[in-house]
Amino acid sequence: MINLAARDVAHGFGRYLATAVGLGLLIGVTLTMAGVYRGMSDDARAFLRATGTDVWVVQQHTLGPFAEASTLHDDTWRAIRALPGVSEVGNATFLTTQVRHGERWVRVMVLGFEPGRPGEPGYLVEGRPVARSHYEAVADVLTGFQVGERVRIRRNEYTVVGLTRRMVNQAGDPMMFIPLRDAQEAQFLKDNEAIVNERNRLAANPRINRPGVPGLLDTISEALTSNNNVNAVLVRVAPGAEPVEVAANIKRWKHLQAFSTAEMEDILVGTVIERAAKQIGLFLLILAFVSIAIVAFIIYTMTLGKLKEIAVLKLIGTRDRTIAAMILQEALGLGLIGFLIGRIAATLWGPVFPRYVLLLVEDTARGFVITMLACVLASMVGIRMALRVDPAEAIGG
Amino acid sequence: MAEPAIVLQGLVKRYGEGATAVEALKGVDMAVYPGEVVGLVGPSGSGKTTLLKCLGAVIEPTAGRMVLGSETIYEDGWKVRDLRALRRDRIGFIFQAPYLIPFLDATDNVALLPMLAGQADGAARTRALEILGALDVVHRAAARIPELSGGEQQRVSIARALANKPPIVLADEPTAPLDSERALTVVRILNQLATEYRTAIIVVTHDEKIIPTFKRIYRIRDGRTVEEAGEGRPLH
Numbered sequence: 001m002i003n004l005a006a007r008d009v010a011h012g013f014g015r016y017l018a019t020a021v022g023l024g025l026l027i028g029v030t031l032t033m034a035g036v037y038r039g040m041s042d043d044a045r046a047f048l049r050a051t052g053t054d055v056w057v058v059q060q061h062t063l064g065p066f067a068e069a070s071t072l073h074d075d076t077w078r079a080i081r082a083l084p085g086v087s088e089v090g091n092a093t094f095l096t097t098q099v100r101h102g103e104r105w106v107r108v109m110v111l112g113f114e115p116g117r118p119g120e121p122g123y124l125v126e127g128r129p130v131a132r133s134h135y136e137a138v139a140d141v142l143t144g145f146q147v148g149e150r151v152r153i154r155r156n157e158y159t160v161v162g163l164t165r166r167m168v169n170q171a172g173d174p175m176m177f178i179p180l181r182d183a184q185e186a187q188f189l190k191d192n193e194a195i196v197n198e199r200n201r202l203a204a205n206p207r208i209n210r211p212g213v214p215g216l217l218d219t220i221s222e223a224l225t226s227n228n229n230v231n232a233v234l235v236r237v238a239p240g241a242e243p244v245e246v247a248a249n250i251k252r253w254k255h256l257q258a259f260s261t262a263e264m265e266d267i268l269v270g271t272v273i274e275r276a277a278k279q280i281g282l283f284l285l286i287l288a289f290v291s292i293a294i295v296a297f298i299i300y301t302m303t304l305g306k307l308k309e310i311a312v313l314k315l316i317g318t319r320d321r322t323i324a325a326m327i328l329q330e331a332l333g334l335g336l337i338g339f340l341i342g343r344i345a346a347t348l349w350g351p352v353f354p355r356y357v358l359l360l361v362e363d364t365a366r367g368f369v370i371t372m373l374a375c376v377l378a379s380m381v382g383i384r385m386a387l388r389v390d391p392a393e394a395i396g397g
Numbered sequence: 398m399a400e401p402a403i404v405l406q407g408l409v410k411r412y413g414e415g416a417t418a419v420e421a422l423k424g425v426d427m428a429v430y431p432g433e434v435v436g437l438v439g440p441s442g443s444g445k446t447t448l449l450k451c452l453g454a455v456i457e458p459t460a461g462r463m464v465l466g467s468e469t470i471y472e473d474g475w476k477v478r479d480l481r482a483l484r485r486d487r488i489g490f491i492f493q494a495p496y497l498i499p500f501l502d503a504t505d506n507v508a509l510l511p512m513l514a515g516q517a518d519g520a521a522r523t524r525a526l527e528i529l530g531a532l533d534v535v536h537r538a539a540a541r542i543p544e545l546s547g548g549e550q551q552r553v554s555i556a557r558a559l560a561n562k563p564p565i566v567l568a569d570e571p572t573a574p575l576d577s578e579r580a581l582t583v584v585r586i587l588n589q590l591a592t593e594y595r596t597a598i599i600v601v602t603h604d605e606k607i608i609p610t611f612k613r614i615y616r617i618r619d620g621r622t623v624e625e626a627g628e629g630r631p632l633h
Contacts, residue, residue: 002509011499312496315490319481391455395449395450
């Protein structure tokens with residue numbers, strides 16, 4: 001039996017292909033939106049993985065350090081280190097800032113870490129790790145910096161000694177790793193004018209600059225201009241220890257909040273990027289409906305152009321299911337070609353997007369099934385119209 | 398005389414009900430024999446198209462009787478369950494415009510009918526080529542429909558109507574878009590095929606060029622038919 005759909009498509013292949021390309025670009029946009037959402041989640045996870053941490057210890061009653069602010073003393077780690085199941089601990093500070101690279105500003109997340117402890121970048125693609133205790137940095141390749149280049153973070157300049165990859169925060173900003181002391185200074189210390197003003201203000205305060213109490217002003221002034229805070233203590237558990245149990249132990253005995261990396265992922269994905277994810281989800285839904293509407297309209301128009309032929313086919317004895325199969329096959333073909341074009345387009349333009357676009361195989365499979373179902377649904381409009389065509393319309397001019 | 402290919406007795410077709418009802422056919426009697434080409438003529442609005450649709454099992458008559466060969470197909474309701482199969486296997490249609498399927502070539506337009514009837518693709522195409530040969534268009538068998546001239550398209554349309562060797566062919570104004578010469582050629586072909594395939598052909602027309610060629614005419618006026626002897630002018 002002749003495949004009517006294949007013949008009809010071959011007859012007007014140019015128009016059919018052009019329609020499929022249009023649909024494909026729409027599907028490409030839909031897939032890209034899904035990829036942006038996946039990329040956002042993956043960025044958040046990549047950031048957590050980048051630190052090589054099993055348990056995140058933060059200020060009590062907070063969801064820090066990303067969802068909420070968290071401040072800990074930088075000697076808190078000593079008490080944590082003594083708990084059972086804890087193998088390594090490291091202080092960390094996090095600071096989002098803008099750095100200048102040539103003519104452009106780059107938004108980065110600066111992570112202050114202690115070399116050799118949790119928080120260090122997992123791997124390098126070029127250069128070497130931070131070896132000196134000051135003014136060296138490891139940057140993600142997305143920052144655009146090269147090994148040997150210098151970067152200014154707040155008041156100090158750092159030499160980029162190594163490059164790493166796929167280490168970005170949940171907002172997609174690339175990371176820059178610098179020694180903890182430098183990061184603390186960058187995060188908490190004020191500029192020189194502010195320090196001078198603060199000192200003058202303290203000296204003018206009679207309750208602080210009291211006669212007969214030598215050294216009080218200097219002590220308070222020093223305390224206000226030095227910093228011993230960090231945002232989190234990163235813990236690596238001992239072999240065989242469960243991060244969840246270690247976290248529970250820290251919470252119970254140390255009046256701190258502790259999260260396993262899995263819990264921290266949930267916080268990041270569930271709270272920090274939740275709204276963005278919902279927005280993208282809504283876009284996806286709208287795009288899906290628009291795609292279905294467009295396929296339905298295309299199939300409707302294609303059927304509309306064949307009403308006389310369908311009337312003749314029915315008059316000469318073609319079964320309804322043969323006509324329905326023709327319309328359905330054309331719709332599915334449109335979906336198949338459109339989906340392939342869309343997937344290729346999404347793959348090609350994905351890297352151009354400023355944020356990471358992660359096209360997962362399961363999303364592709366899900367998208368394919370939805371596209372095919374949408375085509376089946378859309379073809380119903382055309383099939384319904386075709387089945388209502390009266391064969392008598394072929395007679396009588 | 399042989400048994401008629403189709404017989405109509407007191408065929409009535411009424412549209413609507415009550416005071417607004419319109420009786421398009423008011424008791425049509427007709428008998429057409431195998432191998433015969435009969436003209437069905439009449440002015441616009443006389444009921445020609447309605448009669449053709451009833452003959453083609455496309456619309457249901459209101460009353461009367463239709464016998465196809467020796468089988469009663471209508472008498473107070475259809476006696477055949479699958480009208481689509483009836484149309485496919487036992488009635489051929491030739492339209493005013495060829496109405497060929499534009500995305501099939503000439504051969505497949507003709508072969509489609511035997512295929513729909515269950516014939517194997519190869520056999521259906523062989524049959525199609527045979528009829529296209531009989532109609533002198535076999536050299537255009539592989540051509541797409543838009544590549545064919547008007548006359549060639551009409552021949553392919555005739556070939557399609559005859560593809561399943563139906564006992565009856567209904568031709569609806571088959572010469573309307575053609576000039577005199579081509580119109581007469583079509584009538585010649587219809588006569589030749591009617592004789593060759595023993596098919597009864599009913600030609601609905603008001604084309605004055607071809608009416609004199611029929612040996613028998615049914616003139617329809619106000620929903621009733623009157624049988625007349627035609628001139629039977631020879632076709633050159």
